[in-house]
């Protein structure tokens with residue numbers, strides 16, 4: 126981080142964050158862009174440039190501008206027009222009016238277009254004839270939009286992995302037992318709907334929820350005080366000050382007491398801009414709360430365990446819980462002990478871990494030395510003096526390394542460290558720059574953030590940007606691709 130004086134990365138593309146981020150910076154359809162620079166061995170290499178905060182892939186948002194570039198008035202105007210043309214076709218308010226009209230229709234007339242991901246009124250039927258429609262959309266369906274909508278599948282920027290009921294139920298029960306009554310759901314549409322449904326059940330305490338997400342499809346289902354179109358990589362409210370003040374009001378209720386922010390960002394996302402936004406959110410809460418100024422907004426940040434070092438660098442007060450969060454639509458990130466299928470996704474939090482009870486029914490136990498709940502296989506190491514496993518498997522202590530390591534590692538005397546048996550001996554790789562995992566290099570990181578995408582941008586900017594004017598709209602790329610694939614399949618079949 127530039128002004129924060131923090132070095133983010135030694136190698137690759139680094140993001141430079143400053144308090145000014147968001148003000149005088151160029152904007153793409155996803156709001157203020159971020160400033161990047163190529164770094165090699167901790168030193169800046171080459172010119173700084175602005176690129177999209179939300180899209181890791183140039184295909185999804187082609188914005189590029191050198192930081193020292195003079196941009197002509199004509200180009201600025203064209204950019205503004207372009208950004209405008211990418212806005213959703215209707216305002217949130219208009220979607221709400223439509224939603225009310227939709228609910229007033231008899232069940233038989235309530236159709237949802239699966240291709241356009243849209244609730245249809247009678248007047249729309251013609252336009253969507255020939256599309257794949259879902260009929261008899263019930264009020265129960267409308268209460269679970271995350272089941273109705275197709276999860277976004279763009280791996281790089283916006284894969285929408287939805288919590289299992291098990292995870293939702295654990296999260297809500299935990300939130301309730303900790304005494305919270307309001308949840309700011311940042312990028313957690315399924316948890317948001319779960320909270321709303323459970324709060325209607327009279328047996329459960331009432332918990333309020335406000336959803337912030339970049340997926341604008343949700344404004345078809347939620348009112349302006351239930352959903353804000355928001356970009357968590359630059360803390361941008363697409364609905365402007367009106368939307369921001371809704372969020373502020375939500376944080377401010379009860380003098381700021383009883384609110385927790387819960388976020389589950391896309392795993393390809395850069396940790397530093399996320400942390401930067403979450404700090405802004407915490408400041409927003411501080412400004413409007415009666416609590417003492419040293420207090421921070423309570424948070425649950427859900428992210429894979431191998432980002433621990435990076436997250437703790439931004440939030441030294443956070444700790445990682447052993448609880449394995451899992452998803453309906455992610456086969457690898459599933460809870461349970463079937464081979465690789467342990468979920469690597471954890472909760473990072475600034476709430477004292479000893480107060481967060483993990484379910485004994487799933488094997489978690491309390492370690493009285495570490496004063497936190499740990500997974501069943503996580504053994505307390507007497508030498509490290511902590512329960513050291515990160516991935517849920519039993520780790521073993523290596524005396525020469527003087528730390529616990531993964532069970533699959535053995536000590537290599539030529540490398541003088543523990544590594545996988547078949548590592549490239551002598552390569553002296555300090556693990557992955559991207560996620561910190563020692564099992565792979567950055568080039569093969571499963572969570573790589575297409576530095577390549579930005580490189581491509583740099584290269585392309587030298588040529589003609591106009592060549593690739595693909596519309597970066599708020600219609601998620603994945604559906605567009607889906608449609609395209611379908612069309613191509615049809616064509617193939619016909620041929």
Ligand SMILES: C[S@@+](CC[C@H](N)C(=O)[O-])C[C@H]1O[C@@H](n2cnc3c(N)ncnc32)[C@H](O)[C@@H]1O
Nearest residue numbers: 179286287288312313314315316339340356357
């Ligand atoms: C990994 S999914 C988490 C969903 C969550 N597990 C649930 O079931 O509710 C990431 C979520 O963040 C949203 N998202 C992706 N990029 C975003 C951005 N730049 N700003 C805000 N939300 C974003 C996605 O639309 C998606 O809902």
Ligand SMILES: [Zn+2]
Nearest residue numbers: 153155177186
């Ligand atoms: Zn963009």
Ligand SMILES: [Zn+2]
Nearest residue numbers: 238241253256
């Ligand atoms: Zn349609």
Ligand SMILES: [Zn+2]
Nearest residue numbers: 492495505512
């Ligand atoms: Zn322990």
Ligand SMILES: [Zn+2]
Nearest residue numbers: 506509522529
């Ligand atoms: Zn140990």
Ligand SMILES: [Zn+2]
Nearest residue numbers: 523526536543
């Ligand atoms: Zn070792």
Ligand SMILES: [Zn+2]
Nearest residue numbers: 537540550551
């Ligand atoms: Zn070796």
